[in-house]
Amino acid sequence: MSQAAPFAVRFDPTNQELVLSGKIRPEGAAEIADALSLMQQSLERYSGVVYLNVKRLTHINMTAFSALADILAESCRTRPERKIVILTSSVMAWSTPVFEKLAKHYPNLTVEVYDSAFYPGQSFVEDEAFIPILRTQTKMTWRHERELLPRHGLRSGLVVADICCGIGDFAALVQREFKPSRLVALDHSVRSLDYARRVAADFDLKEIEYTYGDASQMLLRDNQFDFVTCRHSLQIFDRPEMLLRELYRICKPGGRVYITNEKNSHCLGEPHAETIKWTYEEVAKLFRHFDMDVEMGPKSRHLLADAGFDAIKVDTFMVTNLDGDPQDFADIIEAWENVYAGQMAVRRGDTPEFIRRFRQGFKDHVFAALHPKGYAGWPIWAASGRKPL
Known part of the structure; x- marks a missing residue:
């Protein structure tokens, strides 16, 4: 050429x-x-x-x-x-x-x-800081999850629920690639659901049933879903066991519940490994301050077991700057910096000096992601359990 x-x-x-x-x-x-x-x-x-x-x-x-x-x-x-x-x-x-x-x-x-790196044409939600993070995150995690989901029991023709569906991008991908016989996607954010419905309409996905509801007290009947997903959500609940009880309740006997969570302190990068490590250890502390646990990933097995599930399966994967465009990975980190250092740390009352050092770790992570010889990673735990017959 x-x-x-x-x-x-x-x-x-x-x-x-x-x-x-x-x-x-x-x-x-x-x-x-x-x-x-x-x-x-x-x-x-x-x-x-x-x-x-x-x-x-x-x-x-x-x-x-x-x-x-x-x-x-x-x-x-x-x-x-x-x-x-x-x-x-x-x-x-x-x-x-x-x-x-x-x-x-x-x-x-x-x-x-359109000059934003965010999802094209959907500028009405750009002011909600987590939405562009979630959009790009799903794009990068899906490369791994679409291979893992069949191992955890997802196949075509099942009745599926996506709980805490957020902006609906994961539900849309499941609908398009796995063709469930029914797919209910539930979230407590009216604005996120409005976004999700608009995405579904744009993509001509008429089959997804987007539903408003509280994940800890769902108005869904018992034992109706073959496969229930709940991604990156248990870690932001202060009582994850309550949510797991609800996931267990709506799952059919013999069906499976699939969850994903992180261990943020294990985010890594090279060069500048030490500053990156320090910042993500501080991220975990910051979330604990607000009663959230972004270290939950490795705890998935015992959480599912304590909730009554059996035949538990656990996988881990590392989202990296080598998964497609490194700029996508960098975009995620920059968004994290804006939310964690620009909003959460300020709300906690951290000093300007702490925030400066805190931000530097994110900047070094971006540098590692975009460096021609660099490596940057973000670990995810994917786990599922069967509801006993």
Whole structure:
């Protein structure tokens, strides 16, 4: 390929988003045939809204643009019910007018200038600090969890509940890839559920039943779900045993409950291992101050056993800067810094000197994630237990 610099193309099913980046300057369309094929297949496979993200596409020549435009035009003509949103950036000043000119010819093709790293087109919740964290976290953990979930009992055709579903991204992925016969997703945040319903509508996922409710006192009948998930939630409850009792209650005998939790003090990075280690040990203390336990991961086995489950399975995996784009990992850490050092530590009353040192560990973790020879990790425990027959 005779390009001045390499380019990348990938499809992100979490966001239903095709991402183009780098410089695309082929001498002929055949040189980018694989990229064009991926684009065409993605547009054919998904319904609702599909995003074409060109925010990191620095250059494209007329050969590549013409081939890309032909695929977009054909898709718009053959599937008028499906919407394609092209995401451009004001940083790349050339891209917006070029794609807007194309969009004028097709009512189901639009251009959005959007410079946030957050989920495309959903800016109405950006002021809620945890939502962009959760979105990117799910994108990175899903690479591991979709392989683990069958080992823990998830398969097509089951009746599934996702408790503390938050913004609904995990439920959407389960619905799309595992095809449950029924999927109920419950959360206590009205705004998160509004977000989740909007995502489901955009992605044409009509089967998910989003439900408002308190996870510790759910208005769901006993023994009705084959598989119950509750991810990254027990660790933020001050009485996790109460929530586990409810998960046990709604699970069918013989069914399984699947939970994920962290051990934040084991986040790691190199270079600057020591400052990173110190900061995440302080994160664990900070959460304990607010009656939360982000060290819960290794405790999963005894928590499930104490709640009455048997046939317990436990897996661990490390989310790293090598899982896809290192910038995604860096984005998570920067978001953690903003919430933990910018809000929680301030609320606890920590001194400016402590907060400065606290922030430095996050900054060093970002540095490790983006360093060409660096390594950064975030450990997750995934565990499940069976409700006895």
